[in-house]
Amino acid sequence: MARRAPSARIPRREVLALGAGLTLPALARAQSGRFPDRPIRLVVPFGAGGNLDTLARLLTPGMAERLGQPVVIENRAGAGGNLGTELVARAQPDGYSLLLGSNGGLTINPLIMERVPYDPARDLLPVALCFRTPNVLVASRKLPVATLAEFIAYAKAKPGQVQCGSAGSGTSNHLMIELLNAATGIGLVHVPYRASGAATPDLLSGVLPASMEQITIALPLHRDGQLRIIGIGLPERSPLLPEVPTFAEVGVPDGGLVSFIGILVPTGTPERVIGQLRDAIAGALADPALRARVEETGSLVAGAEAATPAGFGALLRREADLSRRAAAAAGMLVR
Known part of the structure; x- marks a missing residue:
C-alpha cells in the first residue's frame, strides 16, 4: 500500500491567525512587514467643508495612488481642534492613523488652554508640511x-x-x-x-x-x-x-503667524513608515494640477524642504515661539 505524502505543518501562530479571519496572503504581508496593507485614515480635526477639509480632499487621492491603499478622511471636530488631535496622539503608532494638523491643536491651544489632554511635542511626530494659508x-x-x-x-x-x-x-x-x-x-x-x-x-x-x-x-x-x-x-x-x-x-x-497644514503621526511610528508617508505626500504635492487647484483657494503648496519631517518640525517650533509671544501680549498665556 502506497504511503500518503506527509502534509506540510502550519505553525500554530498561523493557525490562530487564520482562525481570526486572516487569509494566507494577508498573513504573509503582515509577517513581511509590508506597509500599507489596508486603508489609512486621515483625521481632520474640524468639520466638513472648511479649509482643512477642502485641502485634505485635494491631497488624499494622490497619496492613495502612491501608497496603493485608500486614504480615508475622518472629520473629528471639537474643542478647537483638540479632539481630533488627541485621537491621533493616542492611536497605535503604526502609520494607519494620520493627523492633518494646524495651528490650533498644535501651537496655540497648548499655550492658552488650562487643560490640553496631549503634548504635541511628546505625542506626535511631524511627517510633512503640506500647505500654508x-x-x-x-x-x-x-x-x-x-x-x-x-x-x-x-x-x-x-x-x-x-x-x-x-x-x-x-x-x-x-x-x-x-x-x-x-x-x-x-x-x-x-x-x-x-x-x-x-x-x-x-x-x-x-x-x-x-x-x-x-x-x-x-x-x-x-x-x-x-x-x-x-x-x-x-x-x-x-x-x-x-x-x-x-x-x-x-x-x-x-x-508673523501663518495657518499651516501638515501631516503628523503618533510618536513611536517606525521611521520606515514615516519615510513612505513622506514620499507619498511629496509625490502628491508635486502634481501641477493639485498645485493649481490649491492656489485657486488662496493657499500655497509647501516647498520640498518643508515637506519633510525636519522641515515641518522647524516650522512647528517657529510657530510655537511666535504664538507664545503673541499670547503673552494678549494676556492669554497660561503655560
Whole structure:
C-alpha cells in the first residue's frame, strides 16, 4: 500500500491567525512587514467643508495612488481642534492613523488652554508640511486707505480707536493682530467674531474698518473689488498677490503667524513608515494640477524642504515661539 505524502505543518501562530479571519496572503504581508496593507485614515480635526477639509480632499487621492491603499478622511471636530488631535496622539503608532494638523491643536491651544489632554511635542511626530494659508489684513472700502503704510499711519493717528476683527479670541488671526500691534505700535482694538468670514458683512458696510482673515475667505472679495487686502502674513510676498506687502516688511518677525497644514503621526511610528508617508505626500504635492487647484483657494503648496519631517518640525517650533509671544501680549498665556 502506497504511503500518503506527509502534509506540510502550519505553525500554530498561523493557525490562530487564520482562525481570526486572516487569509494566507494577508498573513504573509503582515509577517513581511509590508506597509500599507489596508486603508489609512486621515483625521481632520474640524468639520466638513472648511479649509482643512477642502485641502485634505485635494491631497488624499494622490497619496492613495502612491501608497496603493485608500486614504480615508475622518472629520473629528471639537474643542478647537483638540479632539481630533488627541485621537491621533493616542492611536497605535503604526502609520494607519494620520493627523492633518494646524495651528490650533498644535501651537496655540497648548499655550492658552488650562487643560490640553496631549503634548504635541511628546505625542506626535511631524511627517510633512503640506500647505500654508496666509493670514491677511483686509480693509473696508469705506476706509480712506489703499495700502498697508497708509493703514498704519491712519491707525497711529487714532490710537486705540481703530477696530480689527478676527475669527475669535485665541485664533491665529487674533494672535496675528497682536504681533502686528507689537511690531508697529498701532494699537488696533481686537473684535472677536464667531468664525472665519463672520466679519464680512460689517466690513462691507463699513461698520468694521478692518479684519484679519484667512486668505481663502478674503481673496474672492478682494478680486471682486468689494474689500481690499493690504497686508499678508508671510516672510516673502505671495505669488498670488505680489503687489501686497508682507507683515515682515513692517517689522513682524518672519512675517508673523501663518495657518499651516501638515501631516503628523503618533510618536513611536517606525521611521520606515514615516519615510513612505513622506514620499507619498511629496509625490502628491508635486502634481501641477493639485498645485493649481490649491492656489485657486488662496493657499500655497509647501516647498520640498518643508515637506519633510525636519522641515515641518522647524516650522512647528517657529510657530510655537511666535504664538507664545503673541499670547503673552494678549494676556492669554497660561503655560
